[in-house]
Amino acid sequence: MNQAGRVCAGAGHNCAFSRAGSSCMENIRLFADLPADAKRELLACSRHSTHESGSIIVHEGDPIESIIVVRSGRIKTYRTTPGGKEYVLDVLHDGQALWYGMFLKDHIYHYSVECLTRVQLCRIHRADFETMLANHPSVALGLIRMVCTELDHAEEKTMMLGIRNPRRRLAEYLLLRDHSCVGPEINMRLEDIANSVGLRPETVSRHVAQFVREGLVKRVGRGKLLVLNRDGLAEVAHHED
Incomplete structure (x- = not known):
């Protein structure tokens, strides 16, 4: 309507x-x-x-x-x-x-x-x-x-999509979204995140769960993520092999 x-x-x-x-x-x-x-x-x-x-x-x-x-x-x-x-x-x-x-x-x-x-x-x-x-x-x-x-x-996103390692690519995307979103939370479904970074939803779900266990992000509701440790995510995005 x-x-x-x-x-x-x-x-x-x-x-x-x-x-x-x-x-x-x-x-x-x-x-x-x-x-x-x-x-x-x-x-x-x-x-x-x-x-x-x-x-x-x-x-x-x-x-x-x-x-x-x-x-x-x-x-x-x-x-x-x-x-x-x-x-x-x-x-x-x-x-x-x-x-x-x-x-x-x-x-x-x-x-x-x-x-x-x-x-x-x-x-x-x-x-x-x-x-x-x-x-x-x-x-x-x-x-x-x-x-x-x-x-x-746009150039930052293009560079992010060029990262072959899915864990690093997802970490970089979460950093970009955290920087641009209104309020403290990233309000996106995992499916939309997957479509944004060119990964399968199950791959995104697995790595998000790992980020949660490592204390880098926190699930704060359905389709909502809170970045707890930007430096930690940056370490994953820019320095991991």
């Missing part, structure tokens, strides 16, 4: 990120450093929607017409091979956004997007974002810096 509605400036009390004296824009990395008037422009033309767990909000090949911001919940981006095997590209959570490729000539999604939980989204149409950039040209430099940061993260 999808519930959507127009959001106007001053309606921040409806937003999951609203706090006294601030709007949701303060908690979205893509918008956090924008001038106050630019944030008001975007807030006035944004649209909020709610999607249930399992909903597909983007299909591969769809045109990229809007910035999609996760206000609350978790979504995954993934591709499916002709044989039906799924590869998880990333898991996004509160405050993260899908927007890369929006300004390319071939601005289509090269992946699908599914809700892992009940999700609240904020969408800002490409034309409205372009208008804001035209009104605030200095903002473009900040976006370039953000793209560079995301490219660094």
Whole structure:
């Protein structure tokens, strides 16, 4: 089920990120450093929607017409091979956004997007974002810096996938997820972790159980892991044979 509605400036009390004296824009990395008037422009033309767990909000090949911001919940981006095997590209959570490729000539999604939980989204149409950039040209430099940061993260993940030893690869992935997740826990099913690192679910389960026995991580609920010893995981990821 999808519930959507127009959001106007001053309606921040409806937003999951609203706090006294601030709007949701303060908690979205893509918008956090924008001038106050630019944030008001975007807030006035944004649209909020709610999607249930399992909903597909983007299909591969769809045109990229809007910035999609996760206000609350978790979504995954993934591709499916002709044989039906799924590869998880990333898991996004509160405050993260899908927007890369929006300004390319071939601005289509090269992946699908599914809700892992009940999700609240904020969408800002490409034309409205372009208008804001035209009104605030200095903002473009900040976006370039953000793209560079995301490219660094993509390079780290590519290097992680190149690690042949499954124990080391999983340790490196858990370090990357622990660094990027909201809150202290990694909130992912073992199956999604397996699809993210290119390993079988039983392989991931076995090594996670070993990490638990070694005191490196702790299971804190269904699909939730807490990293207890980052230095220990780093030792596994970077120094084990």
